[in-house]
Amino acid sequence: MRVLPPLLRRKPAVAVLMCVPLFALILGLVAYPFFHALFLATLNKAETAFVGLDNFTFLFGRQTFWMVVRQSLLFALVAVVFKALIGLAAAHAINTIPTKGQRKWRGMMLIPWVIPPALSTLGWWWLFEPTYSAINWGLTKFALPAVPWLSDTFWARFSIILVNVWVGAPFFLIMYLAALKSIPGELYEAADMDGAGPWQKFFYITLPMIRNIIAITTLFSIIVTLANFDIVRVLTQGGPLNSTHLFATYAFRVGIESGDIPLGAAVSLFMFPMLAILAFIILRNVRRRAASLA
Amino acid sequence: MADVTLQNLIKTFDTVEAVRGIDLRIPNNEFVVLVGPSGCGKSTVLRMVAGLEEVTSGDIRIGDTRVNDVPPKDRNIAMVFQNYALYPHMTVAQNMSFGLRLRKVAKSEIRDKVQRAADILGIAELLDRRPRELSGGQRQRVAMGRAIVRDPEVFLFDEPLSNLDAKLRGQMRIEIQRLHQQLRTTTIYVTHDQVEAMTLADRVVVMNAGRIEQAGIPDEVYHRPRTRFVAGFMGSPAMNFLDCQLTEENGRTVARLAAGPALPLPAEQAARVRSYTGRKLVAGLRPENIREAASHDGTNSSGVPHDISIDIVEPLGRETIVYFRLGDATLCARVGTEVHPRAGEQTSLVFHPDRLHLIDPETDLVL
Secondary structure, three states: OOOOOHHHHOHHHHHHHHHHHHHHHHHHHHHHHHHHHHHHOOEOOOOOOEOOOHHHHHHHOOHHHHHHHHHHHHHHHHHHHHHHHHHHHHHHHHHHOOHHHHHHHHHHHHHHHHOOHHHHHHHHHHHHOOOOOHHHHHHHHOOOOOOOOOOOHHHHHHHHHHHHHHHHHHHHHHHHHHHHHOOOHHHHHHHHHHOOOHHHHHHHHHHHHHHHHHHHHHHHHHHHHHOOOHHHHHHOOOOOOOOOOOHHHHHHHHHHHOOOHHHHHHHHHOHHHHHHHHHHHHHHHHHHHHHHHO | OOOEEEEEEEEEEOOEEEEEEEEEEEOOOOEEEEEOOOOOOHHHHHHHHHOOOOOOEEEEEEOOEEOOOOOHHHOOEEEEOOOOOOOOOOOHHHHHHHHHHHOOOOHHHHHHHHHHHHHHHOOHHHOOOOHHHOOHHHHHHHHHHHHHHOOOOEEEEEOOOOOOOHHHHHHHHHHHHHHHHHHOOEEEEEEOOHHHHHHHOOEEEEEEOOEEEEEEOHHHHHHOOOEHHHHHHOOOOOOEEEEEEEEEEOOEEEEEEOOOOEEEOOHHHHHHHHHHOOOEEEEEEOHHHEEEOOOOOOOOOOOEEEEEEEEEEEEOOOOEEEEEEEOOEEEEEEEOOOOOOOOOOEEEEEEOHHHOEEEEOOOOEEO
């Protein structure tokens, strides 16, 4: 047997060494970008001088920024609620199909989630085109007024939410479907004997049994949705009049397109404390419930 | 309280016939155990009575009502599942009261009923716990409590003890029995364990391949099996089967076992099987009817001794199981603890013909 150097003979030392690649990854891909963004946000536009929190105070004085905050929250809230509801309904529908037929439905329902969003959003962009698109053509065929999908504030917001729901609902669907399948069938049989109807079974058994999955999926979806970039970028570029900007697209506009990278960094950092608090609350509840079920 | 009647009950899954025509009448208050090997259709019958499985054809009646198309909740039955099927997110009290709450029973009444059931089962101090904080036996009690509070006309048990360890199974068996003596509710109990069947049942129904092989009180099923299947299934260790020929010797009817002794039949049995003289039959003899040569209790007086060579010995404390070969067959005998047989030893065992079962190999019926 080869003799190891004394340091490596200690088990904790070996364990730490084996974790080094992981630490390196986290350091390089999470910690460094995060702290670099923090650092950037404290510089002036030319990145030549330290200005402290000036970038933030500047943002807080701007109406457009608060508009972006409100829009991002509205966008994430509405989109996540609809994604969750549609995902749950679809998962239930698929779960009632006999197992043999489920695969093809599941496959079809997943398509929106699998196509690269930039590409599928381009398809939607054509559908929303005011004059020649299929939707408005259909509307006018039935003597309905054409809708200015992307040029009116309300309809532009409606459209990006619609496309986001279309892309994101399948994720909820697969998560819920997996959760539904993990509920033992005997519980429903016991509920049958206890006299529960379909709604009572849903509220008293299904929902409590999948609450953790709902919570985690929702948290994950809120984070991803708040950070959404591609749909807005392709459909509206934040317009009309900045009315569809989200944090990410606004940061891109300010930082890259307008050349004020420190200000862009400040915009994108604004999401962080909100999401951190939310994640803390939801995960704490999940842990508690998981401990009580196990 | 009600009696349950099954009439020509049939269940097919796609092309598989799981239950092939069951006729059974279970009188009020009776404790019936359906027993049989895996896949014999016993659970399917129970699930059809519960309403969890649709009936392909035939009738199920509870009391005077035909319940084929009545949903489970309106059949006034309660079921205890093999895996308990407790709601993991509810406390014991909530689990037990769920059915009553759905039926909008008054809160005070629910509390009384749950308390009473908990007292009967000895789980009163567990009412605020969640299922995951309970042991297997406690969970099983809660599952029974959930059935009791509903005060149903019929109890259904689907292999309720198969997830428990042997010792606990024995305890729970006694408790189920006590419960039945106390409540006298008509009960259908499914198990593959013939000890449970023998100890619990007012009447045992032995099933095989979707049919009833025999239904009767435990004693009758054990001592007077009607078919080779029942004879082999009930009893542990299982009955010995070996080929034999029926002959007439010195005016007595004798079963000559293949490579074994010739056993003179008791007069009453001889009269019954005389017409089979000269035919090849199968002889069934339980291990307890093959004993050691010198038994102190004098039961060996009528036996026929035979020399054998011991193959394997299983000492069980109260008795010893001895396996030995006779021709091509391996047989099993139960001997007392006074003798100390050893593997490889030559010894003489006594075969007792008074409990010999003769089986017609063409019909598999016990003659």
